[in-house]
Amino acid sequence: MGYIVGPKDAVKRMADLHGVNDMCSSTLSQVVFAEALASGFYDRHVRRMRRIYRKRLNAIDEALRETLPRGRVHYTPKGGIFFWIRLPDSLDCLELQKCCNAYDVDFAPGPLVLSRWSRRELRSPELYFP
Numbered sequence: 001m002g003y004i005v006g007p008k009d010a011v012k013r014m015a016d017l018h019g020v021n022d023m024c025s026s027t028l029s030q031v032v033f034a035e036a037l038a039s040g041f042y043d044r045h046v047r048r049m050r051r052i053y054r055k056r057l058n059a060i061d062e063a064l065r066e067t068l069p070r071g072r073v074h075y076t077p078k079g080g081i082f083f084w085i086r087l088p089d090s091l092d093c094l095e096l097q098k099c100c101n102a103y104d105v106d107f108a109p110g111p112l113v114l115s116r117w118s119r120r121e122l123r124s125p126e127l128y129f130p
Contacts, residue, residue, distance in 0.1 A: 093107075
């Protein structure tokens with residue numbers, strides 16, 4: 001979202017050009033993607049990334065099982081990238097987030113994701129380690 005201030009005819013010309021650009025993706029990116037599909041690169045890339053992300057998912061899943069306290073429930077992603085975690089009653093995800101942030105680890109606290117979620121629920125996109 002933005003705006004521009006200038007002579008009326010210049011603004012109209014810019015708006016017209018912007019509209020043309022929004023009609024479709026660039027020809028160059030379409031040609032590059034068509035070549036990636038035709039050469040088999042795209043299929044190889046998808047297979048490679050699935051292996052990489054499966055290893056990451058398994059490592060994080062194992063770490064959660066080994067380190068989260070008893071009484072927690074976590075759901076391993078079956079097709080997405082988010083771990084959904086419910087903490088034991090004794091833990092507050094907003095307080096936990098403050099502690100984790102001190103170690104450059106972050107997650108999305110439940111109440112900030114969905115208003116109906118309690119302070120015991122959180123969503124983690126593979127966890128975040130900068």
